[in-house]
Amino acid sequence: MEKSELRVRVPAGTTLLEAARAEGYPIGTDCGGFGKCRRCRSLLLAPGRRGEAAPAPPSWLDPPTPAEQRQLSQEERDAGWRLACQVRVKGGLTAFVPFPEDRPARKSIDTQLPVRIKPWAERSTIWLRGKGEKEEGVLVERTLSALRRRRPGLRIDESLALRLPSPRQGAEGRDVPLTVTITNGCVVDLECEKSERKAYGAVIDIGTTNLCGYLIDMATGALAAESARPNTQREWGADLMTRVLAASPAERGGKDALARLSRAVRRDVDEVLTDLLRRVRAKRRHLIALIFVGNSVMHHLFLGLPVESFGFAPYAPLRKEGVAFRPAEKGIRLPPSSRAHFFPLLAGFVGADAVGVALALNLDRTKGDRAILALDLGTNVEILLGIPGESLWCASTPAGPAFEAGEIRCGMTSGPGAVCEVDVRDGEITLRTIEDAPPRGICGTGLIDAAAGLLECGVIDPTGRMRGAEELPAGTPEDIRRRIFETGGSRKFMLWGDASPLSANGVYLDQWDVRKLQAAKAAVRAGVGLLLAEAGLGWGDVGDVCLAGAFGTSLRPEKILRIGLIPEKPPEHIRSVGNAAASGARLALLSRTELKRAGEIQERVQYVELAGRPEFEKAFIEAIPFPA
Amino acid sequence: MPRDQELAQGIIRGDRESVVRLTREELDAGREAVGILNEGLIPGMDVLGERFARGEAFIPELMAAAKAMNAAMEILRPLLEASGVESLGKVVMGTVKGDMHDIGKNLVCMMLRGAGFEVIDLGVNAGAERFIQAIEESGARLLGMSALLTTTMSRMGGIIEEIRKSRAGAGVRIAVGGAPLDLAYANKIGADGYAKDATVAVECFKGLVAALRTP
Ligand code: B12
Ligand code: FES
Numbered sequence: 001m002e003k004s005e006l007r008v009r010v011p012a013g014t015t016l017l018e019a020a021r022a023e024g025y026p027i028g029t030d031c032g033g034f035g036k037c038r039r040c041r042s043l044l045l046a047p048g049r050r051g052e053a054a055p056a057p058p059s060w061l062d063p064p065t066p067a068e069q070r071q072l073s074q075e076e077r078d079a080g081w082r083l084a085c086q087v088r089v090k091g092g093l094t095a096f097v098p099f100p101e102d103r104p105a106r107k108s109i110d111t112q113l114p115v116r117i118k119p120w121a122e123r124s125t126i127w128l129r130g131k132g133e134k135e136e137g138v139l140v141e142r143t144l145s146a147l148r149r150r151r152p153g154l155r156i157d158e159s160l161a162l163r164l165p166s167p168r169q170g171a172e173g174r175d176v177p178l179t180v181t182i183t184n185g186c187v188v189d190l191e192c193e194k195s196e197r198k199a200y201g202a203v204i205d206i207g208t209t210n211l212c213g214y215l216i217d218m219a220t221g222a223l224a225a226e227s228a229r230p231n232t233q234r235e236w237g238a239d240l241m242t243r244v245l246a247a248s249p250a251e252r253g254g255k256d257a258l259a260r261l262s263r264a265v266r267r268d269v270d271e272v273l274t275d276l277l278r279r280v281r282a283k284r285r286h287l288i289a290l291i292f293v294g295n296s297v298m299h300h301l302f303l304g305l306p307v308e309s310f311g312f313a314p315y316a317p318l319r320k321e322g323v324a325f326r327p328a329e330k331g332i333r334l335p336p337s338s339r340a341h342f343f344p345l346l347a348g349f350v351g352a353d354a355v356g357v358a359l360a361l362n363l364d365r366t367k368g369d370r371a372i373l374a375l376d377l378g379t380n381v382e383i384l385l386g387i388p389g390e391s392l393w394c395a396s397t398p399a400g401p402a403f404e405a406g407e408i409r410c411g412m413t414s415g416p417g418a419v420c421e422v423d424v425r426d427g428e429i430t431l432r433t434i435e436d437a438p439p440r441g442i443c444g445t446g447l448i449d450a451a452a453g454l455l456e457c458g459v460i461d462p463t464g465r466m467r468g469a470e471e472l473p474a475g476t477p478e479d480i481r482r483r484i485f486e487t488g489g490s491r492k493f494m495l496w497g498d499a500s501p502l503s504a505n506g507v508y509l510d511q512w513d514v515r516k517l518q519a520a521k522a523a524v525r526a527g528v529g530l531l532l533a534e535a536g537l538g539w540g541d542v543g544d545v546c547l548a549g550a551f552g553t554s555l556r557p558e559k560i561l562r563i564g565l566i567p568e569k570p571p572e573h574i575r576s577v578g579n580a581a582a583s584g585a586r587l588a589l590l591s592r593t594e595l596k597r598a599g600e601i602q603e604r605v606q607y608v609e610l611a612g613r614p615e616f617e618k619a620f621i622e623a624i625p626f627p628a
Numbered sequence: 629m630p631r632d633q634e635l636a637q638g639i640i641r642g643d644r645e646s647v648v649r650l651t652r653e654e655l656d657a658g659r660e661a662v663g664i665l666n667e668g669l670i671p672g673m674d675v676l677g678e679r680f681a682r683g684e685a686f687i688p689e690l691m692a693a694a695k696a697m698n699a700a701m702e703i704l705r706p707l708l709e710a711s712g713v714e715s716l717g718k719v720v721m722g723t724v725k726g727d728m729h730d731i732g733k734n735l736v737c738m739m740l741r742g743a744g745f746e747v748i749d750l751g752v753n754a755g756a757e758r759f760i761q762a763i764e765e766s767g768a769r770l771l772g773m774s775a776l777l778t779t780t781m782s783r784m785g786g787i788i789e790e791i792r793k794s795r796a797g798a799g800v801r802i803a804v805g806g807a808p809l810d811l812a813y814a815n816k817i818g819a820d821g822y823a824k825d826a827t828v829a830v831e832c833f834k835g836l837v838a839a840l841r842t843p
Binding site for chain 2: 070242248313512
């Protein structure tokens with residue numbers, strides 16, 4: 001069976017999407033199964049041999065829903081295309097699914113960032129000379145007093161007494177090893193043995209779509225393992241606002257709405273941790289410290305705090321300060337001795353991940369004479385600005401899902417076969433796809449590249465309009481001309497393959513895709529402009545531009561300049577910084593001072609609220625056209 | 629008439645200056661206001677509206693055209709009124725409570741004004757009370773409501789219900805819009821009309837006017 005061909009039993013009354021999910025074969029969605037994105041489109045065929053399969057007979061299926069009529073053209077529907085989130089199947093058939101859910105993209109953490117290791121949680125072995133103690137616990141008592149002598153003010157966790165190990169009797173005159181875990185100045189764990197095992201810390205980045213975990217060796221700061229998985233909450237909807245709604249008892253959610261979404265993400269965290277520990281064959285007990293980052297909504301949902309306030313102006317979080325907690329209390333299978341911190345939030349839509357970025361890039365202590373601008377490009381774009389003289393500013397601007405190729409006609413996440421690079425040179429188009437697999441769709445970087453390339457060869461004019469073949473300047477190569485076509489009321493440009501709906505393998509750019517990209521880049525550009533103005537700076541005062549996040553990693557500076565995502569700048573000043581949120585969290589895992597700094601960043605940052613600012617509209621509209 | 633084409637082109641290009649100049653020149657030449665509107669300006673807007681619907685024109689172009697249209701209407705309105713051409717109707721318009729998005733709504737307002745409606749714009753973050761108060765004060769029988777967030781959209785139904793229950797709000801025709809909505813949702817929450825973009829919105833309100841006249 002081919003990978004994208006799917007055979008599942010679909011119980012009566014369930015959609016294909018639900019059935020596939022239940023069978024552990026998730027189909028990709030952008031809109032969370034609400035019939036709004038078309039990513040779940042699937043070709044339903046009556047069983048037959050490959051190549052001769054016919055569209056499934058209508059009697060086996062419910063008629064297309066209004067959502068399907070909107071999202072799929074008549075040609076596509078005639079050929080047997082349906083939306084998996086809508087269609088309920090009655091008979092046995094084969095579904096060809098062009099976009100199964102992709103593996104979460106790898107986001108690289110920077111473990112080279114310099115840090116003086118001074119952890120707030122450490123595990124070390126000490127040796128005590130046995131005095132032939134007979135009584136249980138005496139040795140432990142002695143250990144604790146010895147420790148206290150060495151470190152005045154050291155506290156003992158109350159729950160430790162309940163969990164004290166029974167020591168092997170300290171033989172007279174022999175040295176006995178004891179391994180102590182001290183977290184935040186408090187003894188939280190004691191093992192009556194010498195531990196060969198390392199102590200680990202973990203950075204957990206909870207994203208709306210995926211979770212990433214990084215296991216860090218607490219002694220060296222090295223990366224020991226990494227793991228990622230999709231966020232189960234996506235079943236309640238793809239974007240944050242749908243999640244907010246789903247977790248609000250008064251709205252869609254029902255009484256235990258919040259609890260259900262909390263439980264889902266906590267279970268995901270637990271699985272990521274289990275996987276990380278399995279990879280290095282470590283025990284749960286050896287994971288002594290964790291730092292969590294994520295956007296504000298994920299922060300609240302994970303901690304179990306109500307999220308209604310994010311849904312309505314002024315879109316504020318219930319709680320902004322950093323939170324220290326025991327993972328065990330959040331249903332994570334770790335011993336009570338493991339301790340965790342969730343980074344503070346900067347605003348409703350500038351979350352704990354932004355604090356990580358600021359730490360990693362030292363934005364609160366920007367040196368030199370020019371400011372540093374950091375952009376975390378996603379559905380919601382966090383903008384951070386570090387100005388020399390220790391001033392730090394932030395804002396959030398909503399780009400919509402275009403940068404992740406969401407709601408783009410042939411859009412897909414950056415899985416195998418996603419067109420990720422497009423170059424147009426001398427009228428010749430070259431594509432590169434992820435893993436060099438045959439093109440299946442286009443991802444965010446591909447979208448930006450395609451727009452940049454088509455602007456360059458005149459297929460897209462500076463207003464963003466796609467020109468018809470006959471309007472193209474004389475001398476435009478025939479190969480470019482013949483790729484322009486029109487169906488379903490809008491112009492399109494074929495990047496690869498042919499446009500036959502049954503073939504499912506044409507990858508094209510639609511006029512509306514260009515419009516969505518324009519809205520996204522205008523939101524960023526307007527947000528950056530307003531933030532700079534508020535901070536009293538101009539574009540000339542900005543030195544480096546750092547692009548954070550999985551998406552930022554693969555962007556090419558010339559391309560983002562070509563579409564005007566940011567104003568002119570020498571490309572060498574634009575750099576990718578990977579998963580800077582996690583890189584910053586790692587620093588705080590390894591150093592008390594850095595953890596404290598996370599709190600200071602929250603206290604000091606100046607947040608610029610874009611909502612309710614009349615200048616935004618003007619800046620946004622002015623930023624919609626492309627640079628000529 | 630080539631002058632009409634020039635007017636229409638001016639609108640399509642969003643060239644406010646030339647639209648204003650041409651409007652004045654036509655009036656000076658003794659042309660009636662209704663003629664300039666129906667044969668020059670509106671056909672221009674129709675062409676642009678159609679391009680907008682296909683994605684060939686976008687927000688800046690539509691905004692510029694609407695501004696040019698409004699500038700011409702400033703000149704024509706007193707003349708139209710004097711010659712007994714009534715405004716198409718009063719519309720109370722606002723973005724619902726909890727929502728701060730108004731670019732789309734502003735565009736709808738401009739297009740409605742350009743088409744000859746009188747618009748009372750409540751801005752953003754408007755709850756049922758403000759809508760009801762505005763209807764009371766203005767006597768408007770048409771109301772438009774915008775929401776750009778899934779969350780605020782989910783409260784539109786409640787606001788509509790409250791408006792309908794109020795004394796002033798009974799019988800008012802309500803249209804809704806904004807990116808997360810669709811026709812099915814608009815029907816579900818009891819709205820009388822829905823439009824996916826600003827040009828369709830004009831048609832939608834014209835339809836509601838007709839519905840008001842034939843109860
Ligand atoms: C501009 C914008 C903003 C601006 C708004 C400025 C303003 N004065 O309006 C600002 C920056 C303030 C803003 C804020 C927020 N935004 Co915002 N924003 C957008 C953006 C980029 C464009 C919206 C827009 O103006 N479109 C252009 C207009 C012309 O289109 P339109 O509004 O759809 O209107 C047309 C039709 O819908 C229709 N219409 C509209 N109203 C009506 C009314 C009637 C009666 C009728 C008939 C028709 C009609 O006609 C219009 C013209 O054709 C979108 C993303 C995108 N790419 O679309 C996100 C978006 C709407 N925002 C979103 C969010 C979540 C927010 C925030 C709450 C959180 C955030 N940061 O992301 C914040 C809150 C503030 C904060 N502290 O961060 C989300 C909503 C997601 C959802 N499903 O609910 C979006 C979709 C982006 C995303 N996916 O993340 N935002
Ligand atoms: S998941 Fe089916 S249309 Fe979005």
